[in-house]
Structure formats: C-alpha cells, structure tokens
Amino acid sequence: MPNGSVHLADPESSRDRDAVVRLDNRDDAATADLRLAQRRFHLLLVDGEPCGIARLDWVWELIPYLGYIGIEPAHRGFGYSRLLLDAVVEHARASGQPRLFSSSTADEPEPQAWHRHVGFRDAGRIRELNDFGEDEVFFCLDL
Numbered sequence: 001m002p003n004g005s006v007h008l009a010d011p012e013s014s015r016d017r018d019a020v021v022r023l024d025n026r027d028d029a030a031t032a033d034l035r036l037a038q039r040r041f042h043l044l045l046v047d048g049e050p051c052g053i054a055r056l057d058w059v060w061e062l063i064p065y066l067g068y069i070g071i072e073p074a075h076r077g078f079g080y081s082r083l084l085l086d087a088v089v090e091h092a093r094a095s096g097q098p099r100l101f102s103s104s105t106a107d108e109p110e111p112q113a114w115h116r117h118v119g120f121r122d123a124g125r126i127r128e129l130n131d132f133g134e135d136e137v138f139f140c141l142d143l
C-alpha cells in the first residue's frame with residue numbers, strides 16, 4: 001500500500017481548509033468552515049497530499065452519522081477507505097454512542113456494496129428523502 005495517513009482536519013491549517021472545500025461533497029466554503037470549526041472532518045494524506053475525506057455528522061446532535069466518505073479516483077483501491085472509516089469509528093466511539101449510522105442514495109449500488117463489505121448492516125429506508133425524489137437507504141455499524 002502507498003504511504004497514507006489520516007488526521008483530524010485542523011481549522012487553522014490553510015492546506016486542510018482547501019482540502020475540505022475541494023473534497024467534501026458540499027462545495028460552499030461557508031458550510032465547510034462551520035464543519036471544520038466543529039472538528040468533523042478526517043483527511044487522508046498520501047505522500048503529504050490530501051486526497052480523501054470523511055465527515056462525521058450527528059443526528060439530533062447526538063447520534064454519529066457518516067455524512068460522507070470520498071477518495072479521489074486515482075487513490076481508490078488501496079484500502080484507504082478503511083483508514084478513514086477507522087478514524088470515524090474512533091471519533092464516534094468517544095461519544096459513548098453504541099452505533100454509527102450512514103446512508104446512500106437508493107439508486108447507487110456501489111456505495112451500498114462498499115458499506116456492506118466494510119461491516120455496515122442494512123438499517124432501513126426513507127422514501128423520497130432526496131430533493132430529486134430518490135429514496136435514501138440507511139446502514140448501521142456497532143461501535
């Protein structure tokens with residue numbers, strides 16, 4: 001495996017802020033800044049360059065929820081998603097909560113297969129949750 005490491009993104013670091021704005025699945029900087037200040041991003045560095053991200057959200061400001069995980073295409077397939085997920089799991093465990101939740105748009109089989117492969121189990125579905133009318137399927141991982 002190439003040389004990869006994961007760290008909690010630092011709001012004071014311009015490198016980390018640029019990476020979060022670029023890699024999170026939301027592209028507005030104001031949202032990124034708010035989430036950075038809340039220490040919710042884990043960044044994957046490969047050879048010192050940010051190339052992957054995981055964001056921990058909180059349902060009802062209480063229950064840990066993997067809001068997004070993404071790795072740049074050139075760095076996929078090296079096991080780095082497990083490094084990012086491990087960091088999120090450790091972060092979530094520190095809350096004392098028993099489970100980490102996650103979800104995927106119902107029409108995206110690849111992310112769903114990834115969730116099941118890395119240990120999530122199916123946890124239901126909310127119909128038409130997405131603004132484009134698609135269902136959202138949920139996953140759960142014991143901490």
Ligand SMILES: CC(C)(COP(=O)(O)OP(=O)(O)OC[C@H]1O[C@@H](n2cnc3c(N)ncnc32)[C@H](O)[C@@H]1OP(=O)(O)O)[C@@H](O)C(=O)NCCC(=O)NCCS
Pocket residue numbers: 067068069070071072075076077078079080081082103104110111113114117118
């Ligand atoms: C999902 C994503 C983060 C996975 O990262 P990756 O680098 O491709 O996967 P890794 O190399 O870390 O694989 C880790 C394990 O998951 C498995 N895996 C990876 N993608 C998979 C898939 N689509 N279906 C099933 N298993 C998968 C790997 O085989 C590997 O298994 P192993 O450790 O038992 O050998 C990456 O594909 C991505 O960024 N996708 C676009 C964004 C996205 O869809 N995010 C998820 C929804 S929020």
